[in-house]
Amino acid sequence: NAGVMQNPRHLVRRRGQEARLRCSPVKGHSHVYWYRQLPEEGLKFMVYLQKENIIDESGMPKERFSAEFPKEGPSILRIQQVVRGDSAAYFCASSRTSGTGFGKLFFGSGTQLSVL
Amino acid sequence: TQLLEQSPQFLSIQEGENLTVYCNSSSVFSSLQWYRQEPGEGPVLLVTVVTGGEVKKLKRLTFQFGDARKDSSLHITAAQPGDTGLYLCAGLNDMRFGAGTRLTVKP
Numbered sequence: 001n002a003g004v005m006q007n008p009r010h011l012v013r014r015r016g017q018e019a020r021l022r023c024s025p026v027k028g029h030s031h032v033y034w035y036r037q038l039p040e041e042g043l044k045f046m047v048y049l050q051k052e053n054i055i056d057e058s059g060m061p062k063e064r065f066s067a068e069f070p071k072e073g074p075s076i077l078r079i080q081q082v083v084r085g086d087s088a089a090y091f092c093a094s095s096r097t098s099g100t101g102f103g104k105l106f107f108g109s110g111t112q113l114s115v116l
Numbered sequence: 117t118q119l120l121e122q123s124p125q126f127l128s129i130q131e132g133e134n135l136t137v138y139c140n141s142s143s144v145f146s147s148l149q150w151y152r153q154e155p156g157e158g159p160v161l162l163v164t165v166v167t168g169g170e171v172k173k174l175k176r177l178t179f180q181f182g183d184a185r186k187d188s189s190l191h192i193t194a195a196q197p198g199d200t201g202l203y204l205c206a207g208l209n210d211m212r213f214g215a216g217t218r219l220t221v222k223p
Contacts, residue, residue, distance in 0.1 A: 004158070033211055042122075042204055042215035043159070056210070091158050105149075105211065107158025 002027055004094050005074075006108035013082050014116050021077040021111045025094030031103065032075045033093045034060075034067060037110070043091060049075060082115045089113075120205055120214035128220040132194055137217040139205035140187045146209050148188050150179055153202040153216075162190075164208070195221045 005024040013019050025032050030051045035043040045059040049069040060067065064082075069075040079086055091110045095103035121140045129135055139148065147166040151159035163172050165181035165188060172179045176199075178191040192199055204216045 035213070040218070042202070043213040045210075045212050048211065093158070103208070103211075104161050104164070105151075105159075105206075107160070109156070109158055 004092060004106050004108035006090075006092050006111050008111060009109065010112045010114070012114045012116065015083055016081050019079040019082050019086070019113055019115075021079075021090050021092075021113070022074045023077070023092030023094075023108060024074040025092075026096075026106050029094035029096050029106070031095045031097070032069050033095075033105065034075075034077050035091045035093070037089045037091060046077070046090075079113075082113075084115045087113055087115045120207060120212065122203075122205060122214035122217050124217060125215065126218050126220075128222065129195055131196055131221055131223050133221075134191065134193050135195055135219070136189055136191045137203055137219070138187065138189050139214055141207065142186070144185045145181075145188075145207045146185075147207075148181060148185075149206045149208060150188070150190055151204045151206065151213075153204060154200075159202075159204055192219075195219075197221045197223050 007022050032049045034046040047060045047067045048056040064080045066078045089110045089112050093105040093107045095105050097103040123138050149164045150162045153159040163179045168183045168185045170181040176193045180189045200221050202216045202218050204213045206213045
C-alpha cells in the first residue's frame with residue numbers, strides 16, 4: 001500500500017497526557033498537511049510542512065501543539081497536556097507539489113483521538 | 117486566508133433524484149478541488165477545476181467552475197446510495213476546505 005499511513009488509528013489519552021500522531025506520506029511526497037475534524041464538521045487546516053520546514057502553522061494553536069516533518073521518518077503532530085476539547089479526528093495529507101502547483105492531496109485514514 | 121462557504125450543509129434525498137451543491141468564496145480561486153469523504157475515512161479527490169467557466173464530468177457528477185472563479189457547483193444526476201458522503205471543496209491557494217455538504221441518498 002503506497003498511500004498515506006497514519007498511526008495509531010485510535011488513540012485514547014487521559015487529560016494532561018501527551019498525544020503523538022504519526023503520518024508517513026506517499027513515497028516521494030515532500031509536502032504534508034495536518035487537518036482536524038470534529039463530528040459532523042469539515043476539515044480545519046492546522047499546519048503545512050515541507051521536509052524539515054514548517055511553511056504555514058496559522059491553523060495550529062500556539063500552545064501545546066507542535067508539528068515536525070524530519071528529513072528521515074514520518075511527520076509527527078504532538079499535543080501536550082491534552083484536554084477533552086482536543087478529542088477529534090486528525091487527518092494527514094501529502095502531495096508532491098505545493099497547493100498552488102495543482103497538487104493532489106492524498107489523505108490517510110486519520111487518527112481518532114479520544115481524551116478521557 | 118480564503119474563506120469557503122458550502123451549501124447546503126445537509127441534504128437528504130431519495131435514490132434517483134438529482135441534486136446540486138455549491139461552494140462559494142468572496143475572493144478568486146487560482147483553482148479549486150472537490151473531494152468526497154466517507155465515514156471513517158479520509159477525503160478522496162474527485163476533480164480539480166482551473167479555468168473560469170470550466171465544466172468537468174465524472175460519470176453522473178458534473179462540476180462547474182464559475183466564470184469569475186469565485187464559485188463552483190457539483191451536480192449529481194440520478195443519485196445512488198453509494199453517493200452518500202461528505203462533499204468538500206478546497207481552494208488550491210492555501211489548501212483550506214469548506215465545511216462541506218453532508219449528502220444522504222436513501223434507497
